[in-house]
Each structure stands twice: as structure tokens, then as C-alpha cells.
Amino acid sequence: xxxxxxxxxxxxxxxxxxxxxTEMLLFGGLFVVYTVYxxxxxxxxxxxxxxxxxxxxxxxxxxxxxxxTTIAMSITAIQKKNKKLALMLIGITILLGLAFLANKxxxxxxxxxxxxxxxxxVLTLRGHGDVLFYGLYFFMTGLHALHIIIGLVFIGFIAxxxxxxxxxxxxxxxxxNSGLYWxxxxxxxIFLFPLFYLIT
Numbered sequence: 001x002x003x004x005x006x007x008x009x010x011x012x013x014x015x016x017x018x019x020x021x022t023e024m025l026l027f028g029g030l031f032v033v034y035t036v037y038x039x040x041x042x043x044x045x046x047x048x049x050x051x052x053x054x055x056x057x058x059x060x061x062x063x064x065x066x067x068x069t070t071i072a073m074s075i076t077a078i079q080k081k082n083k084k085l086a087l088m089l090i091g092i093t094i095l096l097g098l099a100f101l102a103n104k105x106x107x108x109x110x111x112x113x114x115x116x117x118x119x120x121x122v123l124t125l126r127g128h129g130d131v132l133f134y135g136l137y138f139f140m141t142g143l144h145a146l147h148i149i150i151g152l153v154f155i156g157f158i159a160x161x162x163x164x165x166x167x168x169x170x171x172x173x174x175x176x177n178s179g180l181y182w183x184x185x186x187x188x189x190i191f192l193f194p195l196f197y198l199i200t
Contacts, residue, residue, distance in 0.1 A: 016177040020184050023147075027188050030140055034195060037132045044129020049196060051116070052137075056107050057197040060100050061189065067096035068186045071155070071179045081169045083162060090159045093182070097152045104145055108138070137196055144192060147185050154178050 074089035115122035
């Protein structure tokens, strides 16, 4: 007789919500720091923000919004016992996440080629406000990109468990947790995008 494995889905979800809360506190603190420095250096932040590509920022926003939709749809698919569709939607989510990182790589690359990055002599000569703006820009978008990478690894791990039937219509809390994490990543970008790209 096979022993039944005990699962505490409520504890798992509660743990994920607590983790997400700490992440929101982290980025919330960074948003406060950004606001203070922007208030003290309005002109420098205004001019520096105009150098960022609103087009790339917009594309990345669309990418993350669509990826949040596909990860949510994958949860519905697994609930309806449609394993193939769930895996396809998860695959699309992963591809969209990789597309976001590729865009960010090329965007960062263009700044680095122009010697506009923290610690560069060119940026230092431009003044304290520019140093603060790009320091925050690289740190906050870099931290966000790290969260994207962690999210992709997490979602990939979930996909492998679905393939091995470890996650199904009766046991999908881990997929839900990965969806919650991905929605947080999306939400953080929704704040980062206007702060750096639009409020000039």
C-alpha cells in the first residue's frame, strides 16, 4: 500500500506571498531612493531619461504583459487537464522572457559602447545627477533582469515537473506560485518603465 504524500498547498502559497512581500519592500525602497534623487536633480534626470529608448522600453513592457497572460493561461490549461497546451504556453512564456533579456542586453550594450555606465570617465564628467541616474538605472534594471532569469529557471523547473506528471490538475500549486512570481516581475517593470523612460 503506497503511503499518501502530505501536501500543504495553503502553506506553500502563504510562503510565496511572504516572499513576494519582501521583494516588494526591496523594490519599494529603491523607488523611494529614486524619487528622492530625482527631486534633488530634476534637470539631470530629465535629460538623462531622454537618452533611453522609449521604443525598446515599450516593446519590453508588451513582452512582459503578454508573458503574464500566457503563464496565467497555462494554469487554466493544467486545471483542465490539458498538459500539452500548458507546456506550450509555458514555452511561450520562457521565450518571451528570453526576448526581454535580449532587448535589455542590446539596450545596455548601446550605453556601454557610448561609455555611459557607472564608473566610466565619460559619465563622471557629465555631473553628479547623471551619475546618480545611470547608477540607479543599471542597478534597478539589472536587479529586475536577475529576477527575470530566476523566474525563467523556476518556470523551466515547473515545466520539467509537468512533463514527468509531477504537476497535474490535482497538484498545481507550484505552477501557481511560479505565476505569482512572474506577475511580480511584470509589476515591478510596470513601475520601472515610467520612472526611467516616460517621466522626463
